[in-house]
Amino acid sequence: MSNEPLLRVVVSKKGKVKPAEFRLRPDELGLSLFRSDAGVNPEVILDAVRAAGKRGELIVVEIPLRVFRELGLKLVPTPGGTPDIEVNRVHVEARFGWLFRLWLRLRHKPMHDVFNERVTPALAAAAKPVTGGES
Amino acid sequence: MSTSTVPAANSVRVSALFDEKAPVLVEVRFPGMATSPDWYFCREEEELDSIRSRLGPGAEVRLHSVWDLTDPTGGVVIGK
Numbered sequence: 704m705s706n707e708p709l710l711r712v713v714v715s716k717k718g719k720v721k722p723a724e725f726r727l728r729p730d731e732l733g734l735s736l737f738r739s740d741a742g743v744n745p746e747v748i749l750d751a752v753r754a755a756g757k758r759g760e761l762i763v764v765e766i767p768l769r770v771f772r773e774l775g776l777k778l779v780p781t782p783g784g785t786p787d788i789e790v791n792r793v794h795v796e797a798r799f800g801w802l803f804r805l806w807l808r809l810r811h812k813p814m815h816d817v818f819n820e821r822v823t824p825a826l827a828a829a830a831k832p833v834t835g836g837e838s
Numbered sequence: 839m840s841t842s843t844v845p846a847a848n849s850v851r852v853s854a855l856f857d858e859k860a861p862v863l864v865e866v867r868f869p870g871m872a873t874s875p876d877w878y879f880c881r882e883e884e885e886l887d888s889i890r891s892r893l894g895p896g897a898e899v900r901l902h903s904v905w906d907l908t909d910p911t912g913g914v915v916i917g918k
Contacts, residue, residue, distance in 0.1 A: 710872065735873070
């Protein structure tokens with residue numbers, strides 16, 4: 704994977720992006736993202752997510768790859784779920800490495816809690832808008 | 839609730855949830871779409887129909903009674 708940033712579709716009010724946009728749920732293994740280095744325009748990603756029914760003032764934000772590396776996250780290609788095949792092709796999940804997941808499990812620490820405490824605020828702080836805010 | 843798009847067993851559960859434990863918190867998830875869920879607060883089942891009618895394929899709807907938000911089963915899960 705190149706050094707290009709990763710993309711996520713978020714609700715933005717007056718240009719502000721809330722950390723809640725980057726939270727992991729208890730049943731998720733990693734945070735859903737799109738690669739920006741595969742020639743898919745961010746506007747196309749935005750349209751695909753809107754077509755699935757997502758509402759609100761949506762924008763695409765980018766997060767530098769180095770932020771994920773610094774947080775100890777691995778990017779794992781997984782199938783996307785949008786109605787657009789090309790967009791789904793560039794979907795990845797940001798996950799903790801297996802060794803850290805094992806360490807958390809042995810200590811009975813829920814992975815999503817650790818992710819939301821350590822990773823979520825850092826991703827929200829690093830996110831920069833790459834598209835406008837029309838809904 | 840349009841029963842043509844919801845399996846019969848789930849349709850009964852959805853109706854029961856609205857009849858017995860309304861209002862209902864509706865979470866619309868977009869798995870594999872790199873975005874957070876949308877949330878709605880519904881008092882009537884018809885409001886849920888309106889939400890579901892504009893969802894595309896892949897969206898996932900989860901329902902929780904506001905009286906039982908800690909339901910360990912994750913509430914009622916239906917397709918778009």
